Amino acid sequence: MSKDIKKKRAQLPFRINILFFAIFLMFSVLILQLGVVQILNGEAHQEEIERTNIDTTSVPVPRGRILDTNGNVIVDNNAMYSITYTPPKGVQAKDRLQLAQKLADYIEMGQEDRLKRITDRDKREYYYLLNQKDVDERLNDIDTSEMDNADVYNHTLELITEEEISDFSDDDMEIIAIKKELDKAYSLTPQVIKNEDVSAEEYATVAENLDKLPGINATTDWDRLYPYDNTLSSILGGITSQEQGIPAEDVQAYLSKGYSRNDRVGTSGIEQQYEDFLRGRKEQIQYETRKNGSIVGTETVVEGKRGKDLVLTIDMEFQEKVDEIVLDEMKKVKQQYPGPNQHLTNAFAVVMDPKTGELLAMSGVNYNKEKNEYNDAAFMALASAYEPGSSVKGASVLAGYESGVISPGQVFFDNPVRIASTPVKKSVSNLGYVTDLEALEKSSNVYMFYIALRMMGENRHPYPDNSTLNASWSEYNNALNDLQNYFNQFGLGVSTGIDFPHESTGVRSNGAPNPGNVLDFTIGQYDTYTTLQLAQYVSTIANDGYRVQPHFLKQVHDPIASFDELGPVYYTKNTQVMNRIDMSQSEIERVQNGFKRVYESGTARGYFQDVDYNPAGKTGTAETSIYDDGKKLADTNSLSLVGYAPFDEPEVAFAIIVPHTGQGNGINGKIGRRILDAYFEVKEEQDEENAVDE
Template sequence: MSKKKKKKRAQLPFRINMLFFVVFLLFSVLILQLGVVQILNGEDFQQEIERTNLDTTKIPVPRGKIYDRNGNVIVDNEAVYSITYTPPKGVQAEDRLELAEKLAAYIEMDDEDTLKGVTERNRKEYWYLLNKEEADDRLSDEEKENMTNAEVYQETLALITEDEIKDFSKEELEVIAIKKELDKAYSLTPQIVKNKNVTAKEYATIAENLAKLPGINATTDWNRKYPYGSTLKSLLGSITTQEQGIPAEEEANYLSKGYSRNDRVGKSGLELQYEDLLRGRKEQIQYTTTKSGAIIGSETIVQGERGKDLVLSIDMEFQEEVDKIVQKELQTAITTYPHANRYLEDALAVVIDPQTGDLLAVSGIHYDRENGEYVDAAFKTLSDAHEPGSVVKGATVLAGLQSGVITPGQTFYDSPIRVAQTPPLRSASSNIGTMDDITALKRSSNVYMGYIALKMMGENRYPYPENAPLSINDNWQQGFQEMRNYFRQFGLGSSTGIDFPHESTGLEGTIRTPGELMYNAIGQFDTFTTMQLAQYTATIANDGYRVRPHFLKEAHDPIASQDELGPLYSAENTEVLNRIQMSDDNIKRVQEGFRQVFQTSGGTAYGDFGNSPYNPAGKTGTAETAVYMEGQKLADTRNLALIGYAPFDEPEIAFAILTPYTGTDNNHSIPRKIGTQILETYFDLKEKRDKASDEDSDQEETTDEEEQE
């Protein structure tokens, strides 16, 4: 064997040894790494393995504020301490009971209403959790065999006796009350446990012990605050409580918009109408949880933003004064004539800008006879319809002129119309004489309106033969429909288009005889709301253009400052719903008739408005009606109304006033007294503000001059 071959054989074991050594080192490193992973980082990696999908919870934010047209806050938010519960996944009834017992050591739930809210079922469920084994044994296996788990549970609760749940201590009742709130919570959705009368001590104690109270949080909630008290409250509306949550009948709709079941939402009025603007954008927090439901991480993925702020067209300073006027005159009438006014309970008034549709004041005062109190009932201007009397005669004259059954200036002698089998139609004042269309409005001639109605049905005899039957054909009901169609052009008998959840469009009287159209022509058949009367008045004042009345003027984005409005989000423009199909000349004749009602001797409102410096126009109305209850007539009575606008040439405001069931005498001045004071208050307030604005402008100019010097 050569020396070279021996050398190669000697090197082979060395290389193999080196290879084994390297492999040994690699295994050693691997084992060391596995040890590090298992011992040092094992818990972290195990949590990573146990992570579930990310869950998102939405935190409610304050609603938007509501302002009047001058920047005064009408509806605000008031921060209150709140204790909430956000349950993790997989939590059981026993867990909630344990948490309730811990929480009871830190807060008190001894409010009388809270403890009264603890039901018999709540007590039984509490007793069951404390005595689960004993309770479960009360049903045999044979009894349970054909029952579902839910049925077994219900039957088990039913077997718990009254004696077993009657002697709970006050402390135990508080635990039950807390658990009751915890049971309402949905997974990863905050549920308020307590937000009434949470003390600073309770808030701080909970905040310090959150680690011991899984799912509990000490936070801030918001309640609605009304700086003007009950003023306009019935129109502003209300929001649901968290206990009520979203309305059950609209649950699917709300859930599709991202609401939670326990969210507070607008329940009525403007809070409901503008829910989408006022609700705000919830803060969204994304949680990472383990399979057991424990939260191991969180991240805010959407910043919360309170709702948009609304600016209404209402002038709250003016609104408060109108409310005072309406209440004063209603109270005076009721206390002065208690017998005649035993059914008088409401006085209603609407003031609107006829050119823009801005509602400046909407007032309704109701006398609560049972409690002897006067309360806000402004909603009745939209919900309650009544026969308004002669205020509709402007629409009647225009219907007659435009349909061609009368011509401008056409005259009729005011003498009672006696149609067979129909009550005689006569004017309130006797010896009025010969009337044309303008003087018929001025003197409020029922007879003139009666002839318009007869002609619209095809009856052309004049003067009408006393007690003669009508000589019209079978198509006389077309006259009824034609007059109603003209009325609807003004909004009488149709929707006003107002931005409010609900409004009445009035009721059409049941037609029995042709002669009833004569009474519809004088406002004693179909019924209308005060808001409809205001829109009708504004349409005449606005040269025949019917604008949509509206509460909302602007919406603004919220900003960090709580004391000022943010950037403009949207603005409500004037919306013309229609232009009445009547000529300018005919409209001017009715306007002149309305002017003479207020400003010339012999006008039915001249005694109240003849010396007014505001150049007003309008129409009075009295409707003979009756009070009924359950189909039985209780008493004859009257509805009193007044419509008007001012100034006559360039109207700034239009108004409608209605006082139903005022009795049969002594009360004809209620709407007129309200109307004169509304005009005086509006223009005095305007003058005061104009003067203040001029003084501010002078002061600014002086300041600028001083700075230049």
């Protein structure tokens, strides 16, 4: 027994030695492995610890400038200081709060509009971040098992009382306003925190403390500058601010083109129409960041280039004169004839080159009765349509030629036409027998009525009083459709093709008309047209039947460093002929002669008979009414005038509409005369200046 015990005791040290030896080997292997890690792979592991990520962000650049046809800048960029925030990856709400607290020591968000935009929720989120533990404890007695994270968070904010967020200090409000801007930022996309009234001191202070403000940058920004103030403002259009960014309804379309959500884009007018030219090429900056999100280095990989410069066809010297003329004549009429002109609120004028389609001026005035002030409304010259009256009679005569119902020299007896069950149709005065040329010169309504009657298949002349028409309803409808289609060839009732985001084509009446409607159509008192459509119509007649596309753009230039000159031409807008009307040259020339007689001895002679630039055109008066909630308030007139000059070699055409004005004030003729006078005066002055320069 004792021998066995001794034997076992002798075996224990041996086993313990084996155990110690095994442990020794294990520690040796571990030390060896640590050595390998430290000596052989240490540098690689250290690099992994210090590993950085490379990301690229795009920085917006200034938009291109907009200039007039003579090189005068009409839309420019105004440089200004800007404080921006580019959030690193993984940044949290508390990080933004801490950053806002630091940044509040360097800038003031004193703009009333920004402080007013602080919402109740903004205040609750701010309070929550400062008192998160306390507010979270309020959820202990509430079952949140069926809520998702967003619902839990929203419910938590609701547990914050009105009293707790009612007494924030001015400093707190500054921090909330800054944080609100920080929260809008997307990863690696610069978000403007402040770019309005950033003082030089704020800019310098932030720039000196960038190391304490992760993601913040002090840089320069830009805003649109308008040297001519509000002149043509509704045509030039507007852009969004970086605060607004891309309109929500257009986000996906712009993102697919490489835009960022907070990029500024054109929202109307020329700015919107030519966004692709004006936007420029963004500067691309490569950011090197550590795993914790801190930025350790930047490199510009693509140099930014501001947008291309646009040169418009508009002559701003002439444009300002046209605006002044339209406004002046409108004020005169309202002052001299206040009663009959109480409903006069608008006046429009369009001036263009009939051969090229270049728009030289577009003017519109809107009177705000409540504020007793006049505002720019040039865009309404292509957006609002009215019955033009007799100014469209040139198209009616040409439609008569082409349809074969009349021929050049055709004579009709101008006496009231009385169709059974239809109001009497007549001219302003009974003119007796008139030819086509005399019908234009003296503005015979009855002559146009006979064109319509014949197109409906009614060939009796003179028309027997109170007789029933020998035509069916389908013939009325077919005649109206044929007339509308003829008018379409001149640009009346269809798109003019203008390079502008939105354009009205007027109101085209559909359905079976009564015979009186068809007759009214030929004297411009049924369908409605815009001032621009009338300008294209008269230009087509002046241009021997060729309808050209009206356009604002003349050229696009690549940007260069110098702001005193334009860069190389990138694109030129050429003349585009849209169609030629289906009438012979001799027929067009006959209407041209009729238009000349209008200005020489006809209805416009009182305004143009003493000028030396040889104009031609047509006057128009449409009887219209003002309604309110279906109740007629007053009978008014819409006055129009179309024309061009010189007659032999037309270089300028124009159209004027003054809706809902009184009778007999001649505002359309006065505006037209002054516009043509101004055009040739400006042209003469510019020709003299060019001769001196040469």
